[in-house]
Each structure stands twice: as structure tokens, then as C-alpha cells.
Amino acid sequence: MSELVTGEAVALELRPARLPSRALAVLLDLIVAFTVYIGISIGLAAATASLDDAAQIALTIAAFLLVLVGAPIAVETLSHGRSLGKMACGLRVVRDDGGPIRFRHALVRGALGVVEILMTFGVVACIASLVSARGRRLGDVFAGTLVVRERVPVGPARFVPPPPPWLAGRFAGLDLSAVPDALWLGVRQYLTRMQQLDPQVSWAMAVQLAGDLAARTGTPAPPDIPPAAYLAAVVQERQAREARRAFAGQVPPSPGVTDAYAPPAPGAPPAAAPVPAPVPAPLPAPLPVPSPAPAPAPSAVPVVPPAAAAERPATGFVPPA
Incomplete structure (x- = not known):
């Protein structure tokens, strides 16, 4: 485990990639690059058959630099440190502070990779990785980068027992x-x-x-x-x-309600004194209401027998006797 410190003084625990995983990622990248390079070389040989030898050699060198040097630099820059081999092995190139790499980092790594990997068949890169405490090759040392493992096995979260x-x-x-x-x-x-x-x-x-x-x-x-x-x-x-510090002030105040004890915002004008609400005038005493006259006694209403009530039509009217 490697502890990196960012610019904000935050310690990051990252696992540097070791030599076996890095060698496998480089091998996969080289297989893909040489496959593409051979295909392009065959196409150029067929297309430039009518040219002289000097032009064919120049095109071959240009194709070599483009495929085996320029393409890895472009891939690492656009993918922020992940080539095809690194994606397959779960690796990533980051800066020393844990941030993503940029074009200059990929350029330095790619330029020194020609000497470390291609020209010496990876011997210099292997020796440098074995000597380095974090498994870095010379390109990582000069570029200020580090290859770390992205897929780290995560164990089950442990429970902290609560106090009595x-x-x-x-x-x-x-x-x-x-x-x-x-x-x-x-x-x-x-x-x-x-x-x-x-x-x-x-x-x-x-x-x-x-x-x-x-x-x-x-x-x-x-x-x-x-x-x-x-x-x-x-x-x-x-x-x-x-928790109190994290969630303090998360609940917004109700609309139209202000806290009288809250300090004023910096630069805000002083709040005006509250205007007291007007006191409504007392209402006049209610006038005496005369008591209603007694209702006349209801006249006697003949009671309809149950048989007649059963013969009552749907209209609700009583049929004549």
C-alpha cells in the first residue's frame, strides 16, 4: 500500500502495480501495436511499390513512430492513463499526487519507453521496476507518474460495536x-x-x-x-x-420566516426595525335582537294508513280516497 499526499493534504492509499501485472499489460499493448504496424506496413508496401527505396524507408520509419510511439501516447492521454493492456489488467497511470495524467506525462513516458522497452527488449524497464520501491520505471520517474491497481478486492465492511x-x-x-x-x-x-x-x-x-x-x-x-x-x-x-457538523443548516427555513438570532450576512444592509401591526378599534356593542314570534300550531294532518302508503306511486303523491 502506498500513501500519496495530494495538494489539499489528503492522504491517498493506492496500490502500486508490480512487475508481473505491468509486464503483462505491456505485452498486450505490444501485441496490438505490432499487429497494427504489420498491417500498415503491408498496405504501405503495396501502395508505394512504384516509389524509390528512400521514400519507402521514410514511410516505414514514419509508420513505426506513428504506431509504436504516437499511438500509445495518444491513447494514454485520451483515456487518462489507461491503455488496452492496462484496462485488461486493471491498471492505470496516475500522477504522483493521485491525479490523472496529461499529454506531457504521456509524452515523457512514451519517449523513454522506446529506449526502455523497445530498444532494450524491456530489460531496463524490468531492472528499474525491481529497484524502485513503488515499481516505477525510468519513464515514470522522469514524468512524475505511477502505475496503480484499479481493481482492488474489497472485503466485507466491519461493524463497529456501539457502546453501552x-x-x-x-x-x-x-x-x-x-x-x-x-x-x-x-x-x-x-x-x-x-x-x-x-x-x-x-x-x-x-x-x-x-x-x-x-x-x-x-x-x-x-x-x-x-x-x-x-x-x-x-x-x-x-x-x-x-454528523451534526455535516448536516447543520441543511433544512431550509420556511418562506417568509427569518431567524432573529442569526448573524447578518457579510455586506448585507442592516435590517429595518419591524413595524408593529395596527391595533384594531373595538367593535360597537351588538344591538338587541327581538325574539321571534311564536310559530302557529300545526294543523292536524291525517295519518295515511300503511296500506295506502304501500300503494303510493313513485311520484310521491297520495292517491285520492
Whole structure:
């Protein structure tokens, strides 16, 4: 594993490609290039049969440079570091800082590749790759590039056990700003693998990590808490802080509602004082409403017998007696 540092001071863990995979990728590229070169040479020989020997030699050299030098440079530039052989082997050419290569990087690699690979049959490239700590040949050294593996086997994600419920929020006041990322990584790796360790070894590692974490935070670990539970609780507190920091201000305010306690935006004019709403005038007292006159008693309505009601037509009217 190679740790590269980008311009933003971000560490990248990349796996450099070793000599066997790189040699296989170069071999595939050469097979394709020589196949194309032989086909073009046969076509040129048939098309330039009427020319003199000097013109045929010039066209042969031009075809050689175009197919075996110019074509790989163009392919790596357009594909951002992936030729046919590298795509088949899962490799890619990147800069030293992990970024994609450009034309100048591909040009330097291709120009030195003629000497390293074609003229010496790959002997110089193999020796340079074996000597280099990251398997780089001379073209990579002068171009500032690195061939890395893109298809890395990914193992199953390991679960970090949560702390006991009675430790939730107990370490909310710890200062975690001085804890380095390497220590966080060590604590996380221990928590994911502590069930696989010997109990005595696991306890010793937990005590050591808890001591390092307490020294970085400036607060000693509580003696009544097991060191593994202390580590899990502090990791959970860090994750909670990161989540609050990441999702802070994600919910937009309601339209027309402003926060009176929010600081003004830089350069914004001062907000005008709110104008109080006018107080409505009191309504006059309601006038007395006269009570309604008593309704006349309803007249007696003859009750229709059930037999007549059954003979009632669909119109709803009562038939005469």
C-alpha cells in the first residue's frame, strides 16, 4: 500500500502495480501495436511499390513512430492513463499526487519507453521496476507518474460495536481536536477486531489505546468504565459531532420566516426595525335582537294508513280516497 499526499493534504492509499501485472499489460499493448504496424506496413508496401527505396524507408520509419510511439501516447492521454493492456489488467497511470495524467506525462513516458522497452527488449524497464520501491520505471520517474491497481478486492465492511446505552452522551464535553487520524484509525480497527483477539491481548490493547486517547483529550479515562467501552463511547461521540457538523443548516427555513438570532450576512444592509401591526378599534356593542314570534300550531294532518302508503306511486303523491 502506498500513501500519496495530494495538494489539499489528503492522504491517498493506492496500490502500486508490480512487475508481473505491468509486464503483462505491456505485452498486450505490444501485441496490438505490432499487429497494427504489420498491417500498415503491408498496405504501405503495396501502395508505394512504384516509389524509390528512400521514400519507402521514410514511410516505414514514419509508420513505426506513428504506431509504436504516437499511438500509445495518444491513447494514454485520451483515456487518462489507461491503455488496452492496462484496462485488461486493471491498471492505470496516475500522477504522483493521485491525479490523472496529461499529454506531457504521456509524452515523457512514451519517449523513454522506446529506449526502455523497445530498444532494450524491456530489460531496463524490468531492472528499474525491481529497484524502485513503488515499481516505477525510468519513464515514470522522469514524468512524475505511477502505475496503480484499479481493481482492488474489497472485503466485507466491519461493524463497529456501539457502546453501552448508559454511556450515551457522557463524553459530550471532551476536546477531540488534538486526536490524530492515525489514532482514530487504530481505535476503529481494534473495535472491529477485538472479538477475534485473545482476551488478555484485547484487554492490553484497549488499555493502551484508552491511555493514548485520554492523553490526547487531556481528560483521564473514568476508572469505572472498561477501556473497550470507553473507546466505543468516544468514537460514537466523534461520529455524532461529525454528523451534526455535516448536516447543520441543511433544512431550509420556511418562506417568509427569518431567524432573529442569526448573524447578518457579510455586506448585507442592516435590517429595518419591524413595524408593529395596527391595533384594531373595538367593535360597537351588538344591538338587541327581538325574539321571534311564536310559530302557529300545526294543523292536524291525517295519518295515511300503511296500506295506502304501500300503494303510493313513485311520484310521491297520495292517491285520492
